Amino acid sequence: MKILSMSTATNNLSVALNDNNKIVAEKNEYDARNHSAHLDPLIAEILKENKLTLSEVDRFAVAIGPGSYTGLRIGVTTAKMFASILHKDVVGVSTLQALAASCEESGALIVAGIDARNDNYFAGAYVNSMTGSSPLCVIPDGHYHIDTLLSAIKEYYAKNNFPKIIFVGSGFEKQKENIKKLNVEFSFAEEKQNVVHAGLIGRLACKAEADDPDKLLPNYLRRTQAEIDWHKKTGKAYEPDNNYVEEV
Template identity: 30%
Template structure:
């Protein structure tokens, strides 16, 4: 099964092409341009480099949140628009589930953190399972202030692996509360990657063969919705 994955839940535009869970090509852009400006050009490049066409795809996977409200909507709209034209199903996965694949085979508890603005993170907890060969969610996604979350983690007396775009601003705080128990991945491993979404989407596809509509996963209302 050939498929495309899209993750625009952060400032990174991350696309990938895969077949049966194996990464074929990956597109990654972290620039000042918007997702609307970057998405289609990156898609064209990975298709051309792989000698694939859209008609080769069997389904499309998309990260449906949490993350940037605008980014989530752009990703889902693009995935569903392409799927409707191609008459193929769509698979939605959580952005934190995708990021957790950065902790492949690690013994530490995996802590993906995404910038939720308002001095908060979107986060969850995962543990790598050697038996199932995938990260298992052990605490569901929620929004929390970094300080409150780090205090809670520090009380667990465990080692933690941090990934995600919420790290840079709070790297010092992570070390302050966790010391050597807080392991911080560098950007080239910590930021959303198409390869991570490829794995999360493939696992979801094997459980659920896709659908025609994907619902966004926001955790909380956007500022516009709050004002309304």
């Protein structure tokens, strides 16, 4: 099964081609600023170099969040469009699970996170199974203040036997002194592991159940500013179907 995967969730733009679990090719643009302009050319480039057409792809996979609001919309919309037009499978993958997948060490608690500023993080914790299957989420993906996140880690760690914790993603190094207060062995992932790789998204999507393209949505994990403004203006409850958008 040929899988074309993509991530526009962060500043790193990543596109990959997988043949089942094998990463055939991956292209990355680090600190990219305009995913909407660069995504399609990168896809075309990777297909051309591997002598494939878009219609020969069996499955599309995409990071659905958390991450940049605009970036997520670009990636998810592109993957949904390809799947719908070509009648192919599409799979949405957690950005944090993809980060955790870059740490293959077993027996460690892997905390994956994206700096959300002001000591807040999009984060979740994962463990690798001995069977080599996808990282299992043990602390749900969420939008956490660092104090709340570390409390959740401490609680989970106290009930489970892990020799160490690995922090992967962005912004954790500046929390080193706070992390030390956990009184457990920990380390930070290597630089190349701290970015979202589309090849790992493809691997995670390989055996995953396909999503309905019409129902696949970004997973922001917190309200957008538009939702907050709409709620303040109307006083109405938040709704999952984006009804806060005004018709013009």
